[in-house]
Amino acid sequence: MIVLGCNGFTRGAEVFADKFGAVGTEKHYILGHDAGAALLVDGKLVAAVEEERLNREKKTSDFPINAVQWCLEKAGIEFSDIDLIAIPWNFSNEVFDATMHDLASAPLPPMEKVDRLARIGELFDKALGREAILADFAARTGFTPDPEKVVFVQHHLAHAMTGYYMAGMKDTAFLISDGRAELFSSLTGEIRDGKIRVFEESIISANDSLGNLFASITRFLGFVPNNDEYKVMGLSGFAEAPSPNPFLEHIVQLHEGGRYSLVRPHDLENPRCFDGLFEKCFGPFQDTLEYKANIAAAAQDMLTAVTSHQLRALESRTDLNHLLFEGGLALNCVNNTQLLEGSRFEDMSVSFGASDTGVVIGAAVHAWANHPDNTAEVKYADTVTPYVGPEYDEATIESTLREFGDRVEYTRIPDGEVADQVAKLLTEKVVIGWFQGRLEHGPRALGHRSILANPKFADIKDVINTRVKHREPFRPFAPIVLESDADKIFEMGRKKRSPYMTFVFPVRPEYHNIIPGATHVDGTSRVQTITDEDTPLLATLLRRFTALTDVPCLINTSFNVAGEPIVCSPADALNCFLGTEIDYLVLGNYLVTKTGQAA
CATH class of the missing domain: 3.90.870.20 (Carbamoyltransferase, C-terminal domain)
Structure with missing residues (x-):
């Protein structure tokens, strides 16, 4: 079975720029960034590449036409040879309805709700909806896929399967955390015999996203959100986290069962909605190393406190001894070491595709592993190498x-x-x-x-x-x-x-x-x-x-x-x-x- 994983939207950047102001330093504040493609043949990863490496546009969200074509050429196949196309997003009708429900209950003036409804509707219609994705694939590749052969994989489950595949496909617990996907930002669960079980009570909504909070901190410190978070991590080493930590005192609230929430929901249309709180906690912004490092150290400490809180709940729900951590937050390697050393898990894996670069692999694995023809074959555990991109003789x-x-x-x-x-x-x-x-x-x-x-x-x-x-x-x-x-x-x-x-x-x-x-x-x-x-x-x-x-x-x-x-x-x-x-x-x-x- 041949499965193509594909991530990226031709009109995503256009709609986000026009309707949500995602330009300049906000240029990565969109879904579909880190576009790319991956090819799985009978359970083996034979090719994968990010579109940015080929079109030379950093963190591009464009449809990955170059990546798709290279994967097919590398394997010596044509579109007609593909059995399944896997998309690491599932913006279903239920997701749209839930989004509308959240909007209806938001404390906004009626006309503001109407305006936002129009913007969200256009986003679904032109980029994220299933029909839009199928039309985009056909327009960019010249191949019209059979809708029955296109599998839409919930984004966080694609992350989970990326880590599961690269860690040798052994039974494991998992923590997934990133900015936002369809409706969520974080969840935990288990994978046993290739089947995912999500602990429903652990799900964190997109409104309470720890990843987006860290992006807000990144933006406040003068860096590019959804791109420069590693700079905040690096800066944190120049200071000690304040005690008590203002982030944990005034912005993030921990709840029973590993849950947490923010004192106010993220506002997709006002990415600087937390700046006032940051200044209230740390004083007016100063463009100095000392000021920035102090906030970075507090942010790093907060990140570890919240994810450790999630892990303690996960430990009580599973008897498995191996942990996967995937999603954008898993790139924070300072936090990863502290999480493992503070847990009961014997080992922890964070893959080379932990961020959205890897979801094309995870979506393909999910589609393959859950296909009826393959239920007895999902035991593939060969070593997975990161060296799966183009080479030159x-x-x-x-x-x-x-x-x-x-x-x-x-x-x-x-x-x-x-x-x-x-x-x-x-x-x-x-x-x-x-x-x-x-x-x-x-x-x-x-x-x-x-x-x-x-x-x-x-x-x-x-x-x-x-x-x-x-x-x-x-x-x-x-x-x-x-x-x-x-x-x-x-x-x-x-x-x-x-x-x-x-x-x-x-x-x-x-x-x-x-x-x-x-x-x-x-x-x-x-x-x-x-x-x-x-x-x-x-x-x-x-x-x-x-x-x-x-x-x-x-x-x-x-x-x-x-x-x-x-x-x-x-x-x-x-x-x-x-x-x-x-x-x-x-x-x-x-x-x-x-x-x-x-x-």
Whole structure:
């Protein structure tokens, strides 16, 4: 059985911009962001890619025409070969009716309700409704799908199945939390034998979204909501959370059974509805590191308190010992470590597709796992790799290099010598663009489209932030480490591995002065563990580098600049290389320098 997962709306951005003001810093305040496609063949993930990597528009919500076409080409199939199309949204008639009920009971003047009804109606009619999605697919692909073969999967269930599939399809409890989907923002439950059971009493409405509250904080601090929340997480390390925490005293209310609510509902049409409360709690806004860090630390503490409250209730409802955490909030890796260590769960998985980048995979898995023909076959548990995107052969790389020949110089490194030569370069204070194999899926570079550097230099963070990434100087960088060495360098707690940079660990004191460039101000690192099986060339490079330097880690950050997607093609890599102060580019077997620079 062949299942295509598809996320993105041609008219979504247009309608959100026109009717809800989602422009400028609010440009990601829409549904369908992180558009993309994934292809599942007989239960195996054979291809997946975000549309932004191909159309070069960060967090695009457009229909993923390029991603869909690439997935089909990669598998060598046509639209007529597809058995099911899975959409990670289910804006059913019941969802529309419930939305109308909420609007009818809202404390608004009658004409305001009429205006809002018109805007919501247009959103359903032009983008989110089932008929709109089917028409959009036909218009953009030229293929009209059989409506009986299109499966609309509730968004949070798609998240749950993403994590379940990537964790080996073993029975597990789950916590899903993000901004908002159809009607909800968070829920908990179990997956047993591929079947999802939601604990209905745990459901949190979209009006009380913790994810949207964190986005409001992100916006208030001067960052882009639904995009820059990780900056708030990074800032939190520069301060201690105040006690008592104003967020927990005045904005978030905890209730029995793991539930919570906000003192006022989120207003889709007034995204700054919490700004006054923030200033009441923390004083008038000040554009200073101290002010922002104080709020960030309080926000981080609040996030952990609320999600821990949910986990305590989940622990009482399930006897399972494994936990999945998925959804946008699961990208907060500082919180993830604290959640696991404060729970009774033996282990916790957060996938490389925890945010909306992964729901195309989860929707496809859900459609496959729940199809009557497959009920006895849902035991697929092979290792799922994040390296499922486009790759480029040596002929394509050579051709691209010739196109850039007047601006770069390049030499081909003999087979088997790439790791040796790059390890020698990395002994110095240099920044290297690293481009190998298939593109990784998800929001984080995991060693195939990465920027690498030596973490022994304390000021390498400043070099990369200002001269390469063009971003805020407080931003930390993550280390890669061999899985076998991780516990020697980091206090891993219950975790044995962290292959997707979804957990943060304290750096052992004896290594603070060895890897200062990869140690945050609070003494922690967002770690990626690697193995020979997952990334053989990168593992070899790290071993050679450590043999030369006695430094057991390398800095790994995404190969892009602020505001742009991670590079996908050789041309993307060369453009980024030429537009920054990256010293060297390793493009497959080719070592590339800028014209006039000695290799």
